Amino acid sequence: MKKIKTIVGVILFMAAWTAFVWLGFVQGYLLQSINSRNTPQGFVEASKGILETEYVGNLALALVENWVVSETYFHTNDNHALLNEQSAFPVASISKWVTALGVLHLVQEGKLDLDRPVEAYLTRWHLPESEFDNAGVTVRRLLSHSAGFDDDLGYGGFTADETMQTLEESLDLAADRGDYGSGRAQVGYPPGDQFRYSGASYALLQLLIEEVSGQSFTEYMQATVFDPLGMTHSSVQVGDSTRIRLVDIYRTD
Structure with a gap:
């Protein structure tokens, strides 16, 4: 015993x-903190040292103090690359913050209701039937990853020589989905029941912006978000206007 x-x-x-x-x-x-000086500038200096010895790729670092960029640092392993404030970086899921701002502009204008079923606004695509109440899928829940979607996206993206899917095709089944999750915009859990990360929720919000505004997502975001903020080198779509400043992207291998 x-x-x-x-x-x-x-x-x-x-x-x-x-x-x-x-x-x-x-x-x-x-x-253990890398910032022995315990100051914002100390963090930047320590980060520079680590990046120069351990990091491979392109990186931009900005120190923001009291809502103002007080210091910037640009790192590249390519001696021929020119990185500066105009260089364009893919920002992956940071784009969700920007998309949310676009959605909330429509809410502020009275064109969207945060708590109305999203189906009330859709004409080009509709949620597939589920065992749960699709009326519980609202703008508020899409924004907060609590609409009950089970896609687990994570989009891998497309290379420059690949053809992108339409929004509707991606919502049906994302071609660039990962190795887990359904990859579909569908309700697999009771809406409002839990937080579950969902890239498809934001793809649906992108479609919603186009449906309600009558503009393409690119045009709407440029006019409503980027231009008013003076973000002249930002875009939601890579094209001729941004390609020449798009930095090279490195794979982990």
């Missing part, structure tokens, strides 16, 4: 220690 208690005690200790270490790294209290 004593031996069993000892074994159980060791197992409990190992489980507790594993949980402590895991939380320590997730929460950050076991991580």
